[in-house]
Amino acid sequence: MKTQIKRIAIEGNEAAALAFKQVNPDVVAAYPITPSTEVVQKFSEYVANGEVDTEFVPVESEHSAMSACIGAAAAGARVMTATASQGLALMWEMLYIASALRLPIVMSVSNRALSAPINIHGDHSDAMGARDSGWIQIFSENVQEIYDNIFQAVKIAEHPDVRLPVMVGYDGFITSHSEEMIEILEDDVVRNFIGKYKPKYTLLDVDNPIAVGPLALTDSYFEFKVAQAYALENSLPIIKQVGKEYGDLTGRYYDVIERYRTEGAEYIIVAMSSTVGTAREVVDTLREKGLPVGLLKIRVFRPFPTEDIINALKDAKVIGILDRSMVPGSFGGPLYHEITSAFYHYEKRPIAQAYVYGLGGRDITTQHIEKVFEELIDIGKKGKPNPLTYIGVRE
16 A cells, blocks of 8 residues: 655755665764765764764765774664765775675765766766676666665665665766655654664674684685675565565555666667656657657666566667766777677667767756667668767767
8 A cells, every 4th residue: 555645845865864864774884975965964963963863973984984884784783874986986895895795785876977087976987886896786867766765775785685785876966966856755654664674693693603704715705706696686586576565655666677668669768867867858759759769767787687678678679878987998888788798699689879978967968869869760770880979078
């Protein structure tokens, strides 16, 4: 049954902080960084006002923030944090440790460009740099999804068949600072949904001591890493299950991908985060003109939902894959590489065109998306893709 609706206007970062508050985690350790600063700033107010029971640990760097999160999570605490850009990059070493120790930490990431040159605006370079760290990665299209995804992230991370950290991404200075009307839940509804955290192991259980972070050389390291990889792959059905449970509770159902008017579509754009909203408007406009276009939104990037994506795209003639990050020296972005690799063993596959757009917060407009669809139609006539195309860049 759908729960009672309460609607408020709120910015993306504040929505993340509100979600943190309603989760009421045991520990939040954080070092603020633009454009995610408001998450920690607002949450620290909740702590100062006694609105949560959380032990708030202000630290001197993001590396220390994740280190403190790992220690607290290993002790059996429910742990959350927030960061962005260089802050996420400074956590790099510890991200791998958090996932390999199977610690269900939840982190919001206001996605932002990486230096140099210094840029504080949004793209996906930070998240894509962390894509191989073993974390589950969920991307949010709008403020409502930031709020909703954080609750689902907690439930996914702590599921006994998963026990992995989850990062919830959203576009810095686009979604992070946009104010939207969203539907929020009562605190008790949130806490009933996520349940009480029951860690499988804790450093504080002196009657059942455990070793954390031991040495594993050639005789066992490989097996540890393969087991970790299997755990990440096996989280996919749990992510879907939690998305359905959340939909039964709120009326807002979440899957790992979202198809938009892909039925009968010959030309499909694939995108993530806030650009999906822009592309959706263009698809509606072009559909009204009779053009067979569609949109595929990737909500979960890790684990990569290969089968779902193939089923959504296999009947298209041409797909345009939009990456908001780049892989210098390569022929496409991370999303392009993943999708084209997934199709390699399939005889029936669409022509795939690579695009990179929006680096450092560069706008992508409806006119840009319309131009992409025009190119996809032209590529369909030619029968082969163009080289990697940069959208909206001056050359």
